[in-house]
Amino acid sequence: MSAEELSVAVVGAGMAGRAHAYGYRQAGTVYDSVFPKIRLAAIADANVPLGEDAARRYGFETTYSDWRQVAEDPSIDAVSIVVGNALHREIAQGLLETGKHVLCEKPLAGNLEDARAMVELEREHGSRTDSAGRPLITATGYTVRRTPALNAIRERVENGEFGPVSNFIATYLADYSCDPRAPMSWRYKGAPGSGALGDLGSHVIDTGEFLNGPITAVRGAFMDTVHKERPLPVGNVVGHAHAEVSDEVEPVENEDFLTFTCTFANGAIGTYTISRVAFGSPNGQAYQVVGPRAQASWRIDKPAEFEYDDAQAGYQTRGPRRVLINPETPLFANSCAMDAPGNGWNYNENFVIQARAFLEQVVGRPSGLQPCASFADGLHTLEVIQAVADSAQQGGREVAITR
Numbered sequence: 001m002s003a004e005e006l007s008v009a010v011v012g013a014g015m016a017g018r019a020h021a022y023g024y025r026q027a028g029t030v031y032d033s034v035f036p037k038i039r040l041a042a043i044a045d046a047n048v049p050l051g052e053d054a055a056r057r058y059g060f061e062t063t064y065s066d067w068r069q070v071a072e073d074p075s076i077d078a079v080s081i082v083v084g085n086a087l088h089r090e091i092a093q094g095l096l097e098t099g100k101h102v103l104c105e106k107p108l109a110g111n112l113e114d115a116r117a118m119v120e121l122e123r124e125h126g127s128r129t130d131s132a133g134r135p136l137i138t139a140t141g142y143t144v145r146r147t148p149a150l151n152a153i154r155e156r157v158e159n160g161e162f163g164p165v166s167n168f169i170a171t172y173l174a175d176y177s178c179d180p181r182a183p184m185s186w187r188y189k190g191a192p193g194s195g196a197l198g199d200l201g202s203h204v205i206d207t208g209e210f211l212n213g214p215i216t217a218v219r220g221a222f223m224d225t226v227h228k229e230r231p232l233p234v235g236n237v238v239g240h241a242h243a244e245v246s247d248e249v250e251p252v253e254n255e256d257f258l259t260f261t262c263t264f265a266n267g268a269i270g271t272y273t274i275s276r277v278a279f280g281s282p283n284g285q286a287y288q289v290v291g292p293r294a295q296a297s298w299r300i301d302k303p304a305e306f307e308y309d310d311a312q313a314g315y316q317t318r319g320p321r322r323v324l325i326n327p328e329t330p331l332f333a334n335s336c337a338m339d340a341p342g343n344g345w346n347y348n349e350n351f352v353i354q355a356r357a358f359l360e361q362v363v364g365r366p367s368g369l370q371p372c373a374s375f376a377d378g379l380h381t382l383e384v385i386q387a388v389a390d391s392a393q394q395g396g397r398e399v400a401i402t403r
């Protein structure tokens with residue numbers, strides 16, 4: 001890192017890798033200017049044409065075919081890891097050993113053992129500095145918590161307006177695995193808990209804890225798999241996209257759908273329903289926060305608004321009101337080129353705020369944005385995931401979680 005430039009790279013040019021590339025491209029355009037020039041240095045992907053296409057679209061200078069080339073490039077300061085979860089540990093280790101700041105996608109790792117090793121890496125390298133003498137940052141990417149409307153609901157929870165929160169209801173109903181001919185990919189490999197729970201559940205578990213504080217116990221878990229095997233793709237698979245498949249099949253190792261309940265430190269009960277085989281529901285993420293004095297809800301297909309209901313109005317006009325995010329609600333003012341109320345919001349903008357928060361940590365210039373979650377936070381999510389998997393394996397037994 002030089003005084004004039006901060007160089008960033010993305011490992012993985014798939015579905016979420018592109019969102020990180022977009023985030024870095026935009027990070028210097030939002031909120032107050034605290035950065036040197038952000039240099040879009042490199043995108044690395046084993047699928048070289050995919051990497052080249054992403055680099056061209058998002059204006060990155062170089063394409064690499066292997067993450068090791070990013071590690072070995074002394075000009076690069078900060079890197080996002082956006083590949084299949086089983087690869088996160090090895091890549092994080094290689095990048096930290098060569099002095100890079102690391103933002104790793106959720107879930108932190110493919111299993112608990114890897115996540116614990118990554119927290120060791122965080123401890124070991126957290127006291128080291130980059131070439132400019134700045135402490136190395138290790139972060140886990142939880143993008144949903146960057147949603148302005150969810151931050152507005154969180155403010156209401158923290159103000160005690162729900163009196164207190166009694167129920168938190170989270171659903172994540174996705175349809176990317178409905179088709180039995182959808183190709184085998186890294187998403188279907190790994191122990192119970194690494195399927196819909198790891199992929200989708202990591203988002204909703206983090207959001208639940210973002211709103212209510214830590215989960216202290218889970219219970220009543222049940223998980224199952226609809227499609228027990230999948231055809232192998234003929235070529236590369238990107239994200240949830242369909243691809244040409246062969247006649248050869250491999251077993252699906254993890255769950256398609258699940259449910260569990262939990263308790264939070266604030267006394268709320270959480271009810272979770274998660275599926276990757278939910279017909280007609282491409283990305284149905286929704287939350288409801290309920291208490292004796294207020295109720296709020298948000299859904300990802302209407303990200304720029306939330307519903308809020310309390311006793312503010314008399315019974316003649318009482319009812320849930322639709323609150324559009326605006327410059328008075330958190331995060332929205334100066335978060336995009338045209339921050340006029342009513343202009344809406346898009347999930348991709350969350351990656352901008354996340355990239356922005358991460359780079360603020362890297363340069364040591366906090367502007368009030370919440371710092372990214374640490375690797376230790378990422379491990380905690382995997383401990384909750386493991387507790388859910390254990391509960392399911394033991395007929396729904398309660399499993400306590402300590403942090």
Ligand SMILES: NC(=O)c1ccc[n+]([C@@H]2O[C@H](COP(=O)([O-])OP(=O)(O)OC[C@H]3O[C@@H](n4cnc5c(N)ncnc54)[C@H](O)[C@@H]3O)[C@@H](O)[C@H]2O)c1
Nearest residue numbers: 012014015016017045046047067082083105106143238239
């Ligand atoms: N924050 C979010 O909303 C969000 C959304 C989707 C995925 N994710 C996370 O992002 C990560 C990637 O998911 P995805 O859907 O983008 O996956 P993907 O399968 O679309 O892309 C992964 C890419 O990694 C590349 N790759 C594989 N091995 C590599 C290597 N050794 N070096 C460089 N590149 C390599 C593949 O060629 C592929 O293009 C996962 O951890 C996932 O959980 C997060």
